[in-house]
Amino acid sequence: MPDLGLNVLLKGKNMQRLLSGLWTAMRISLIAVAISMPLGILLGVLMTKKNPVVRAVLRVYLEFIRIMPQMVLLFLVFFGTTGAFGWNLSGELSSIIVFSLWGTAEMSDLVRGALISIPKHQYESSEALGLSRSQTFAYVIIPQTVRRLIPLSINLITRMIKTTSLVLMIGVVEVLKVAQQIIEANRMASPNAAFGIYLTVFLLYFIVCWPISMLARRLEKKWKD
Amino acid sequence: MKKRYTAVLAAALALALTLSGCGGNASGGSDNSNASGGSANASGSSQASSSGEGSGAASGKTVYRTLDEIKESGSINIGVFSDKNPFGYVDENGDYQGYDIYFAEQIGKDLGVKINYVSTEAANRVEYLETGKVDIILANFTVTEKRAEQVDFALPYMNVALGVVSPDSRVITDLSELGDGDQVIVISGTTAETYLIENNPEVKLQKYDSYATAKNALENGNGVAWANDNTEVIAFALQNEGYTVGIPTLGSQDTIAPAVSKGNESLLSWINDEIVALGEENFFHAAYEATLMDTYGPDFEETLVVEGGKVTQE
Amino acid sequence: MDWTVIAEYMPLFREAAFLTVRLGLTGIAIAIAVGIACAVVLYYRIPVLKTLVSFYIELSRNTPLLVQLFFIYYGLPKIGISTNPVFCGISGLAFLGGSYMCEAFRSGLEAIPPIQSESAESLGMSRLQVMRYVIFPQALSISVPALMANVIFLMKETSIFSAVSIMDLMFTAKDLIGLYYRTTESLFLLVVFYLIILLPISILGSLLERRLRYAGFGA
Numbered sequence: 001m002p003d004l005g006l007n008v009l010l011k012g013k014n015m016q017r018l019l020s021g022l023w024t025a026m027r028i029s030l031i032a033v034a035i036s037m038p039l040g041i042l043l044g045v046l047m048t049k050k051n052p053v054v055r056a057v058l059r060v061y062l063e064f065i066r067i068m069p070q071m072v073l074l075f076l077v078f079f080g081t082t083g084a085f086g087w088n089l090s091g092e093l094s095s096i097i098v099f100s101l102w103g104t105a106e107m108s109d110l111v112r113g114a115l116i117s118i119p120k121h122q123y124e125s126s127e128a129l130g131l132s133r134s135q136t137f138a139y140v141i142i143p144q145t146v147r148r149l150i151p152l153s154i155n156l157i158t159r160m161i162k163t164t165s166l167v168l169m170i171g172v173v174e175v176l177k178v179a180q181q182i183i184e185a186n187r188m189a190s191p192n193a194a195f196g197i198y199l200t201v202f203l204l205y206f207i208v209c210w211p212i213s214m215l216a217r218r219l220e221k222k223w224k225d
Numbered sequence: 226m227k228k229r230y231t232a233v234l235a236a237a238l239a240l241a242l243t244l245s246g247c248g249g250n251a252s253g254g255s256d257n258s259n260a261s262g263g264s265a266n267a268s269g270s271s272q273a274s275s276s277g278e279g280s281g282a283a284s285g286k287t288v289y290r291t292l293d294e295i296k297e298s299g300s301i302n303i304g305v306f307s308d309k310n311p312f313g314y315v316d317e318n319g320d321y322q323g324y325d326i327y328f329a330e331q332i333g334k335d336l337g338v339k340i341n342y343v344s345t346e347a348a349n350r351v352e353y354l355e356t357g358k359v360d361i362i363l364a365n366f367t368v369t370e371k372r373a374e375q376v377d378f379a380l381p382y383m384n385v386a387l388g389v390v391s392p393d394s395r396v397i398t399d400l401s402e403l404g405d406g407d408q409v410i411v412i413s414g415t416t417a418e419t420y421l422i423e424n425n426p427e428v429k430l431q432k433y434d435s436y437a438t439a440k441n442a443l444e445n446g447n448g449v450a451w452a453n454d455n456t457e458v459i460a461f462a463l464q465n466e467g468y469t470v471g472i473p474t475l476g477s478q479d480t481i482a483p484a485v486s487k488g489n490e491s492l493l494s495w496i497n498d499e500i501v502a503l504g505e506e507n508f509f510h511a512a513y514e515a516t517l518m519d520t521y522g523p524d525f526e527e528t529l530v531v532e533g534g535k536v537t538q539e
Numbered sequence: 540m541d542w543t544v545i546a547e548y549m550p551l552f553r554e555a556a557f558l559t560v561r562l563g564l565t566g567i568a569i570a571i572a573v574g575i576a577c578a579v580v581l582y583y584r585i586p587v588l589k590t591l592v593s594f595y596i597e598l599s600r601n602t603p604l605l606v607q608l609f610f611i612y613y614g615l616p617k618i619g620i621s622t623n624p625v626f627c628g629i630s631g632l633a634f635l636g637g638s639y640m641c642e643a644f645r646s647g648l649e650a651i652p653p654i655q656s657e658s659a660e661s662l663g664m665s666r667l668q669v670m671r672y673v674i675f676p677q678a679l680s681i682s683v684p685a686l687m688a689n690v691i692f693l694m695k696e697t698s699i700f701s702a703v704s705i706m707d708l709m710f711t712a713k714d715l716i717g718l719y720y721r722t723t724e725s726l727f728l729l730v731v732f733y734l735i736i737l738l739p740i741s742i743l744g745s746l747l748e749r750r751l752r753y754a755g756f757g758a
Contacts, residue, residue, distance in 0.1 A: 005617065012317025067691070067737045069698035071709055072729055079716070080726050082356035088288060090358070158601065165603035166699070169434075171353075173307065173344050176609065180437035181315040184308040187440065188464050194441050195617035198610040202602055209601035348717025355720070375720050413710070414717025422718070431624070431704050432714060438613065442704065445616035447623065 005196035008186045018197075021178035022204050025164040028092060028172075032099030033157050039100070040107020047112045058108070065105040071166050073098045078170040091172040099160055106156055114148040115141075147223040154216035158209045165205070175201055288357030289486035292495050295360055300339040303329045304359035307344035308437040311460055311520045312365045325363045327512040328382060328483075332361070335499060346435050348414025351375045354486045361496070362484045365454065367416045369479070377487055379496040380534025381480030382509055387417050388455025389472035390443070390462050397450045398471040400425055410448035412439050417452040420476045443468075454481075456529060460520045480536055497534065504533020544724045548715060555711040556732045562625065562705065563697045566632030567690055573633055574640020579670070581641070582648045592641070599638035605699050607631050612703040628700040636693045643689055647682030648674060687744030694737060708732050 009015045047058050065073070078094040081087040089097070118141055126136040168176045179201050183193045190196075295301050305325055306313035313325040321329075321342050333340035343359050350366055353359045354376045367385055368378045389409070391397040403409065408431040411418040421428050431448045433439040440461065443451045451458060455474055462468040483500075485492045503509065509530045513521075517529070577592045599607075612627045622630070651674050659669040701710035712729040716722050 013319055014317050017319050063741065067695075067741055068730065068733055069695040069709070071698040071701075072733060075709075075712070076726060076730070079352055079356065079722050082288065083723050086288070088357045162601075162603040165605045168605070169702075171344055171346065171349060176606065177307070177344060178315075179609075180435060181307050182317070183441070184310055184437045185314050185316055187310065191444070191465075192617040194444075195614040198606070198614035202606050202610050205602045205606055206598065210597060213597070213601055348713055351720050352716060352722065355722075371719075413714045418714075419718060432706065432710065433704050434701070434710075434713065438702070438704075441613045445613070445621060447621075447704070 003190065003192050004199075005190045005192035005194065006200075008182060008190045008193045008196060009200060011186070014182050017178050017182070018175055018200065018204070021173065021175035022208070024092075024172065025167065025174040026161065026208070028095045028167060028174075029099060029157075029161045029164045031096050032103050033160055035096075035100040036103030036107050036160075037153065039104040041111050043104060043108035044111025044115065047108060048115050062105045062109060065102055066109070070098065070102055070163050071169060073102065074166060074170050091167060091170045094170060095164065095167040095172060099164065102163075103156065103160055106159075107153065110149060110152045110156065111145075114145045114152070117148065118144055151216045151220035151223070154212060154219070158212045158216075161209055161212075162205065175204065287486075287488070288355065289489040289492070290357070290360055291489065292491035295492065296336060296338060298338070300341050301333060301336060301361065302341045302343055302359040303332070304343045304345040304350060304353050304362040304364055305329060306364045306436060307342075308435055309365060309457065310464070311517055312457070313363075322516070324383070324512055324516045325365060327516050328509075329361075329363050331503065331508065332363075332496070332499065336495075346414070347412045348434060350414065350484075354484060357486060360485065360489075360492065365457070365481055366484050367454065367479050368482050369416060369419070371419075372484070375487060376484040377489065377493050378482045378484050379493055380500045381482040381531045381536060382500060382534070383456070383481040383531055384478065384529055384536070385481050386455045386478050387420055387452060387475040388458040388470050389450050389452045389475060390458035390468050390470045391450035392443075392446070393467050393469055395449065396469045396471040400428055400472070400475075403428060403449065407449040408447075410439050410442050410451040412436060412453060415453060416476075416479065417454070421452060424476070459525070460517075463520055480531060500534045504535070507532060540723055540727060541721070544721050545728065548721075548724060548728055551711055551715070552708065552728045552732050555706055555708045556736060558705070559694075559697050559700075559707045560736060562628055562700065562707070563632070563694045566629045566697070567636060567693050569629065569633035570636025570640050570689075570693060571686075573637030574642075574644055577637060577641035578644035578648055581645055596638040596641060599634055600642075604631060604635045604696050605702055607634060608699060608703050624700075624704045627703050628697070628705050631703075632693055632696065635696065636689065639689045639692065640686070643682045643685035644678065646685065647678035647680075650681050651677050684744070684748045687740070687747060691737060691740055691744065694740065698733075 009018070043058060046054055049055070068076075074094060077098050078089065078091060081089060081094075122140055122144075123136060126140045131139065164174070165176060167174055173181075179197045183197055186193050290298070305321060306323075307315050307321065309323070311323050313321065313323045316322050326342075329340060329342070343353070345353055345359070345362065345364050347364075350362050350364055351372060354362055362376070365383075365385075366372075366378075368381060372378070389397055389400075397403065408429045409421070410431050410433065411421065413432045413434050418430065418432065421430060431442065433442060436457075439451060439453075442448060443461075444465075450471070451461070452475070455470070458470050459473070462470045483496050485496070509532050510526065513526050513530050517525070521529070577596065580588045580592045608627060608631045611631055612622060612624070615622065655673055655677075656669050659673045660666070664672070697707055698709040700707045701713065704710075706714070708729055712725040715725045
């Protein structure tokens with residue numbers, strides 16, 4: 001059995017440090033999720049409105065945010081805003097802003113998609129049954145939309161968690177940076193640490209994201225029929 | 226379908242406008258980007274001397290914190306490497322260690338403030354000062370003319386040149402030995418990168434953005450050699466079996482110094498005084514013995530350490 | 540913003556953009572092939588292979604590309620599996636993209652009612668023929684929107700290649716900022732070039748989606 005460099009994890013507080021690095025990334029994604037879910041729902045509903053100005057503005061926002069790689073957005077916010085507005089944002093705050101903006105854009109698109117996927121005849125039949133507009137929404141449209149939406153939003157959450165690995169690039173000390181520090185500090189004692197440590201990070205992300213994906217899939221199956 | 230096109234076009238247009246707006250502000254506000262362009266009708270120098278306003282951004286506010294503001298806040302942000310053993314790295318207990326850190330700790334102590342270490346990469350160091358994300362950069366920062374246009378360097382505390390390390394199986398002793406398919410590893414934003422681009426444009430570079438990844442790539446054989454500060458490549462060869470520093474010095478002898486945001490004179494002069502005062506108690510020799518002796522042994526002490534900010538040229 | 544700097548940087552960014560597109564498209568092409576193969580395996584519930592494919596999909600979908608690349612590029616050589624940056628980037632993108640493409644094709648395949656393959660088989664077509672002439676063309680058109688979304692997603696993900704020393708657009712911008720401290724110009728060019736690459740794909744995607752939606756109404 002070759003040395004896989006896993007023993008490094010047991011030295012000092014290394015494992016604990018990796019986990020706290022993972023928590024740093026999780027914290028960023030959880031805050032961003034908490035911000036972007038309600039905002040995304042709001043924007044998504046707004047986008048189904050007929051007002052052309054609102055729609056155009058939202059479209060521009062949505063297209064730009066969704067088309068730019070998240071890494072570019074991180075750089076724009078982290079370095080660009082100081083030049084443009086004199087803001088001085090920490091890496092973590094920049095990440096939260098970027099992931100909230102991006103999450104909101106993706107979420108609003110999911111909401112819009114779910115809303116327009118409800119066939120028109122549902123509105124018409126509800127009306128024919130004598131339901132008021134708010135009753136139609138409360139008892140007919142929203143329950144159906146939510147069922148379509150929840151699995152998709154859970155998937156979005158895993159995507160956001162995965163993407164937070166990029167914050168390494170703007171100097172946030174998250175799990176990958178901690179991994180690098182550990183590899184660097186132990187280069188002499190365990191030259192193969194890069195294998196063991198990066199494998200551990202890989203598995204840590206999997207352990208976090210997999211149950212969430214499974215939940216999404218289960219809900220999707222359950223609500224399909 | 227038409228609507229969609231218009232929307233997308235509008236998006237592109239709005240974006241271009243916003244960006245060029247930002248751009249206008251930025252080049253107007255932070256004189257430092259203009260100064261290096263050469264066409265900046267001396268705004269660089271005049272602003273730098275008119276203390277304070279120098280690196281202010283569009284809002285007219287200064288990006289940096291003065292000495293008093295730092296003291297008042299009770300903590301100082303110092304940008305350091307977290308993966309450049311033995312100068313700046315993190316040990317298994319999560320504590321920052323190394324030659325740069327030894328000095329940083331002393332600064333914190335003498336200022337009477339808590340230190341908040343910010344992990345930087347080579348390519349970010351100037352940016353971190355320009356945007357005020359840190360108060361001081363103490364990340365093995367080599368003094369160069371070009372950098373001095375963007376940031377203010379204090380007195381030096383270490384000597385440095387460039388060096389090239391390669392595996393024993395094929396030691397590169399001269400850049401001319403490099404063949405067509407050979408790539409040299411460098412770290413983006415280091416003096417080694419700048420030097421090779423300017424003086425040896427024929428050398429093919431393989432660029433990494435952190436020390437950890439660059440060293441890993443050398444170990445994995447992704448490049449035939451690694452060019453960096455000679456202090457660092459010597460340390461690497463000493464710490465890892467199977468590597469030789471084939472080119473111990475390349476380019477000019479330079480120094481390493483702390484840097485602050487352009488125009489932050491109160492902090493700059495405090496650091497300078499500190500370095501001179503520490504020189505009287507041979508502080509940097511003590512720093513060498515505490516942090517570098519294990520790696521280098523006693524042989525490099527005199528060539529490496531700069532005491533009291535005074536460089537003694539051999 | 541200094542336009543002379545922009546002009547000076549332009550060739551570097553152009554080269555980086557070509558590299559980005561070349562690597563991105565290669566990775567995506569392989570991802571599509573992997574995706575189709577996996578989707579077919581899942582569709583026919585081929586034993587053993589089915590388990591392997593499911594395992595691969597879970598692994599690939601629930602880990603970030605950056606971590607995948609770090610593991611492939613910096614970790615694997617320690618146990619004797621060495622790669623170069625370009626190979627690593629492309630295989631990483633294919634590893635990630637394969638599972639997303641598989642999901643896209645699978646949902647397309649599953650949308651075709653079983654009665655179609657039953658009728659086709661009763662007409663005397665072989666299983667392969669049924670797949671080739673009946674199921675696949677329909678499934679493909681159903682999965683086009685998801686496919687295009689994946690293409691954009693994967694093209695964006697190429698920005699992560701910068702972590703393994705590939706001089707793509709992202710790394711070029713970062714490198715120039717570190718070398719000459721021209722942040723505004725570098726970021727501007729970065730955004731413009733990504734728009735040039737991604738905007739057409741995005742527009743094409745929504746055009747295709749619309750066309751298919753209309754086709755759907757007619758049916």
